[in-house]
Amino acid sequence: MRIHELTKQYDGKTVVDAVSFSIPKGKVISLIGPNGAGKSTVMGMISRLIAHDSGLVEFEGKDIGKWKSKELSKRLAILTQSNNIQMKLTVRELVSFGRFPYSGNRITPEDSAIIDRAIAYMELEAFQDRFIDELSGGQRQRAMIAMVIAQDTEYVLLDEPTNNLDIYHATNMMKIVRRLCDELGKTVILVLHEINYAAFYSDYICAFKNGSVAKFGTVEEVITKENLSDIYQVDFEILNIAGKPLSIYY
Amino acid sequence: MLTNSIHQEAIFIKGIRSTLILAGALMALSVLSLFVGVIDLTPAALFTGNLEQLSIFLTSRLPRLLAILCTGIGMSVAGLIMQQLCSNKFVSPTTGATISSAQLGILLALLFMPQSTLWSRAIFAFATAVGGTWIFVWFIQRIQFKDAVMVPLVGIMFGNVIGGITSYLAYQYDMTQALASWLVGHFSLVLKGRYEIVWLTVPLVVLAFLFANHFNIVGLGKDFSKNLGVPYNVVLFLGLTLAAMITASIVVVVGAISYIGLIVPNVVAMFKGDNIRGTLVDTALFGALFVLVCDMIGRVVIFPYELPIELIVGILGSLIFIGLLFYRLKHGRKAVRLGSPSSSSCSCPVSALEGGEEA
Secondary structure (H helix, E strand, O other), X not given: OXXXXXXXXXXXXXXXXXXXXXXXXXXXXXXXXXXXOOHHHHHHHHOOOOOOOEEEXXXXXXXXXXXXXXXXXXXXXXXXXXXOOOXXXXXXXXXXXXXHHHHOOOOOHHHHHHXXXXXXXXXOHHHOOOEHHHOOHHHHHHHHHHHHHHHOOOEEEXXXXXXXXXXXXXXXXXXHHHHHXXXXXXXXXXXXXXXXXXXXXXXXEEEEEOOEEEEEEEHHHHOXXXXXXXXXXXXXXXXXXXXXXXXXXX | OHHHHHHHHHHHHHHHHHHHHHHHHHHHHHHHHOOXXXXXXXXXXXXXXXXXXXXXXXXXXXXXXXHHHHHHHHHHHHHHHHHHHOOOOOOOOOOOOHHHHHHHHHHHXXXXXXXXXXXHHHHHHHHHHHHHHHHHHHHHHHOOOOOOOHHHHHHHHHHHHHHHHHHHHHHHOOOHHHHXXXXXXXXXXXXXXXXXXXXXHHHHXXXXXXXXXXXXXXXXXXXXXXXOOOOHHHHHXXXXXXXXXXHHHXXXXXXXXXOHHHHHHHHHHHHHOOOHHHHHHHHHHHHHHHHHHHHHHHHHOOOOOOOOHHHHHHHHHHHHHHHHHHHHHHHOOOOOOOOOHHHHHHHHHHHHHXXXXXX
């Protein structure tokens, strides 16, 4: 996936300004940056949820706008923060929707097997017949991820997946992200607020500032005292914990 | 894996049980309803070939029963679709301005084509019902209400504005009496040859069943739909068109019947959840049963006269609706489980694993 000179304006104000970078396959890439830096907007544009004003999002060699929506949904999945489900669906029914791009309204036996595996992978067997709105926030997140696994896409985009989760569930969420990449070979792109989660669990980091890419590179390249102080405008201290850069800000 | 499939089968059997019970009850009451009326009909006379009895049966009793069944099925399914698409449990053909728009259409047909047939009136009603519902939904999409109750309130206001226009035009052109028949729903004028439009509900409901998953996905939001490759706006407006057409084909024949589209889907969802595939048949059956029971009450309570169905539905419906609200207040959105041991066995690991995590 390649992003070239991507621009977005809202009411004449440029929120994303000529952003270009390439997304390496089979890695975890985190988009970080202060509020309003444009990371969620970029996420929306590369997942076709938001239309871009100019520039190009090239997905597998083809402009993302030229993809058929159904074909794209077999290759790229996106979960946004707006996915808070008020509907009384069981976990299994929700996960089954992941097969929709393939089988439409009819679930085939192969689909059922895939759904079973996705539920098992997220350890949701005991909850599969419970209604989503009766689950805790952490379980609900896992059910959504199980749906994405059933959707069986190469790319998985997650917009602030750790939002509203406590430390236990947020950490589990990041471990799941790692497994999606390491075990299932998916390319995972995340928008994250917590720099340390990004540093510990991703391969690449794309840091945004004022609608532009301030820094893109491996974790070690991006997470430095100078870079972060510049991006967030606060003082940073970087410690080395277990070979990873841990940032302290104050 | 094996235990899982057995488990799924148990769920399936449990799911189908309520459907069978509803279907059985509906069948029994349907047969019974054929023999309730001013003129005594007996099954024996029908079978011995009493021509007079047979003709009453074919021109009045059977059409009435069919109209009742189509009305119950149609209104509840229309309500179900609208509630799902708007992801709001209070939206229905009544609270979404669909019925009042259809009435306006009928009046316009009466005004512009005084000799209009049932079919041309239906076409007018289709057009206005679809238009009115679209405008309402477009409006609530533009203004994102924080409070779910605001949506039906806006719908009721919008419906009243349209109703006001209808009344004004009716007064202006001396049509109030002609219109009255469509303002209060009743089955007493359902006779062979002048009710067949309600049959349209059957293919429309079948269509709704085929697109059930589409409607569910759209109900889960725009981003969610796009992620799964479902064209949100197309499905939204097609679904609303379907619901509006079902409603209009009923309003043209029997007039306005409120509450069914509101309470029937809600009651069924309390037991069976919101997966349209799983609830549509039950919703349709329960809707038909509800209308049939209301109609029989209306026919029996001041026998040999009858009360319009709208009256009975209004009384029973508002009582059930208040009951629903109280249940919600007391139990939140928790589902009613009918003697299912699986839910209690599930809750143990939850509390152990995720105890105290509830936000």
